[in-house]
Amino acid sequence: MSSDSTYSTNDSTDNVTKGxxxxxxxxxxxxxxxGAFVGMLLVFxxxxxxxxxxxxxxxxxxxxxxNAASTVGIIAIPVGFxxxxxxxxxxxxxxxxxxxxxxxxxxxxxxxxxxxxxxxTFAIAAFIGWVNGTIVTRTNVPSLIVTLATLFAVSGxxxxxxxxLTDRTTQALYSPDWAKELFGxxxxxxxxxxxxxxxxxxxVFFLVxxxxxxxxxxxxxxxxxxxxxxxxxxxxxxxxxxxxxASMAAALSGVSETILSNSATTTTNFALIFNTIIAVVVGxxxxxxxxxxxxxxxxxxxxxxxVQQGIGYTPFDRNLSSLIIGVMLLIAVLxxxxxxxxxxxxxxxxx
Numbered sequence: 001m002s003s004d005s006t007y008s009t010n011d012s013t014d015n016v017t018k019g020x021x022x023x024x025x026x027x028x029x030x031x032x033x034x035g036a037f038v039g040m041l042l043v044f045x046x047x048x049x050x051x052x053x054x055x056x057x058x059x060x061x062x063x064x065x066x067n068a069a070s071t072v073g074i075i076a077i078p079v080g081f082x083x084x085x086x087x088x089x090x091x092x093x094x095x096x097x098x099x100x101x102x103x104x105x106x107x108x109x110x111x112x113x114x115x116x117x118x119x120x121t122f123a124i125a126a127f128i129g130w131v132n133g134t135i136v137t138r139t140n141v142p143s144l145i146v147t148l149a150t151l152f153a154v155s156g157x158x159x160x161x162x163x164x165l166t167d168r169t170t171q172a173l174y175s176p177d178w179a180k181e182l183f184g185x186x187x188x189x190x191x192x193x194x195x196x197x198x199x200x201x202x203x204v205f206f207l208v209x210x211x212x213x214x215x216x217x218x219x220x221x222x223x224x225x226x227x228x229x230x231x232x233x234x235x236x237x238x239x240x241x242x243x244x245x246a247s248m249a250a251a252l253s254g255v256s257e258t259i260l261s262n263s264a265t266t267t268t269n270f271a272l273i274f275n276t277i278i279a280v281v282v283g284x285x286x287x288x289x290x291x292x293x294x295x296x297x298x299x300x301x302x303x304x305x306x307v308q309q310g311i312g313y314t315p316f317d318r319n320l321s322s323l324i325i326g327v328m329l330l331i332a333v334l335x336x337x338x339x340x341x342x343x344x345x346x347x348x349x350x351x
Contacts (some may be wrong), residue, residue, distance in 0.1 A: 063190035109171055125247040206294040308325070
């Protein structure tokens, strides 16, 4: 009798252990960043193999794609916040050149101190975000349409004011050493200052989204707006704040590029719009809102940087980079959906 009891106890313990392991696997597969991380590893392995002889894995090769990813990554996480909340901001393609010209004209043309130029630049960006958020909340016009209009309006206004104030569409800017160190210098084997801004902001945004009440509000807003409103979430103020955050992040990226290159131009960055959305979607954020993580967006941005820069370290034609990005986007979305279905199926089977 005691022997049978021992066997029964062992079987029960094994079942509990297996159940715990299964629960852990399901919890991991449900994470939005899992597909993004796996995709990043596959892409990195691909370019690491074909670009090994061309120094893709060298410090210089690594810094090239990390630097490229950082300029998008600074903007991608705030835009990801908006997408999790069920909104979208494509005006960032015009905010970046507007920020570039703002600080370049203020400091390079009129000779204002760099701190004053920074204040002016971020104030303009915050105002653009406030306009976007206010129009979206008060009119209920889809944010895609509102920010599309803002994209062209800001682009045209930047060009008009640049010609009016300086009679040119480009402007030089020579910053003091502390500004170059903070925003535009190369550090540690060729990594730009923007890389450290990207990593630092990712940590802050991670804490905000996943370990604060504001993060719960953002997810609630994207999941069910009316329920969030009934629960006391200030949805209008939250939306406006998220649009302002996205615009100010775009301004930071623009300022970093301007100080690094010592110049600015009025050219609207349409490619940045698509690259940012691609990075966020590859990172596991749903276009319908209510689902996503900061680590996932981080991995998605890194994947985009690897593809954009890694193609130059392989024997493949650089013109194929757009094809690879398109295929990567489709595969990433399918992979994320597959991981979610697997988690759901396993969870149902377990019950």
